[in-house]
Ligand SMILES: NC(=O)C1=CN([C@@H]2O[C@H](COP(=O)(O)OP(=O)(O)OC[C@H]3O[C@@H](n4cnc5c(N)ncnc54)[C@H](O)[C@@H]3O)[C@@H](O)[C@H]2O)C=CC1
Ligand SMILES: N[C@@H](CC=O)C(=O)O
């Protein structure tokens with residue numbers, strides 16, 4: 001049985017299995033951000049070892065040599081919490097099972113394993129009281145499994161549909177937007193750390209099918225496996241298909257769809273034509289998006305980075321913090337504001353410090369030199385202009401360029417670059433005070449840049 005909740009200040013011992021794209025980023029976070037993660041947990045944590053195949057292999061982040069080991073089993077036996085990021089069925093499956101049977105908590109991103117042995121592993125966890133979490137297994141960084149398992153646990157989910165494989169979305173997007181060749185786009189997806197160790201799993205749809213099985217199992221509370229999923233990948237999709245779809249206003253996306261009716265559930269993965277106006281059509285690159293439909297909640301949409309070492313490590317670390325809180329006897333929830341021991345508490349700042357773009361609509365005297373005067377006021381306040389329009393004079397009832405309209409003044413509409421709220425409000429006050437400015441009608445904030 002799982003050992004009693006830890007109440008001492010003894011660090012929680014974390015063992016990491018695998019240090020590839022995701023594992024090396026998780027190792028970096030556990031070492032470089034140890035204090036922050038410990039403060040989020042509310043108790044100390046410590047990475048005690050990283051099991052690798054080759055201690056000399058180059059990695060995205062250089063793991064301190066004393067942490068590296070090739071003895072994964074010994075590391076499992078010494079740890080309180082195992083993070084499995086080797087991928088594949090074996091030896092990952094046996095190691096995860098070994099940990100769970102010993103009551104050791106496991107966090108994994110291994111959808112291939114979960115889609116085959118998820119039921120048996122959950123059973124092993126239940127029997128020993130061990131915790132098993134796998135948010136990274138579907139949608140990479142996107143929190144999607146916990147919302148399904150927890151937030152929607154009081155509702156009935158009827159359908160989950162989305163783009164759940166970053167590699168194939170990247171390939172299809174590159175082919176569609178740049179005319180890239182399939183294998184060039186795949187090679188780039190591999191270089192960027194999106195693809196599975198064997199990318200056949202991505203392009204043949206098996207990775208998306210594994211995710212569909214996990215989504216179906218959690219959404220419908222049923223023991224679905226990858227064998228229950230109808231699966232077609234993208235290898236049969238040609239450049240000609242993509243061009244023809246584009247000519248008719250469609251884009252081709254690999255979708256995973258799990259839906260329930262009165263008789264049961266259908267789980268499927270296949271390339272699908274979507275109108276370019278469909279929300280999933282705008283999901284570009286390795287991004288994922290998942291729609292969930294529930295009887296009472298209606299439609300929900302989740303969007304974010306579905307692949308890549310760094311984004312995926314975020315989901316892994318979220319599970320690690322959540323599990324570590326429970327192992328330390330604390331609640332599996334964030335502390336109330338300012339109570340979780342987070343040393344980097346953030347103070348509130350005045351809105352004057354906010355930076356955004358602005359749209360200003362004003363009426364100025366219709367004469368020479370006025371625009372230069374307006375532009376100078378903006379420059380004096382460090383507000384630069386992105387675009388300026390002069391749609392015409394102030395007309396009433398549709399009159400066009402009459403003497404009377406010109407007398408009322410000219411409309412000027414300005415969009416600024418990023419500026420500080422304080423500089424903008426000073427700018428507007430100065431503009432209002434100018435003789436040549438008849439009125440400042442609107443000042444609206446514009447969000448363009450991330
Ligand atoms: N890369 C991504 O975007 C995402 C990956 N995942 C999952 O996370 C897991 C890891 O993915 P990546 O880091 O991309 O894979 P990767 O192939 O880059 O890394 C796996 C690492 O595990 C090592 N490994 C394999 N067998 C081992 C053994 N017996 N002993 C010691 N080390 C061993 C490999 O040498 C490799 O360095 C996989 O289950 C994958 O499906 C989940 C979400 C996103
Ligand atoms: N290979 C996967 C990685 C994330 O799950 C993908 O491309 O989405």
Ligand code: NA
Nearest residue numbers: 135138140142
């Ligand atoms: Na996720």
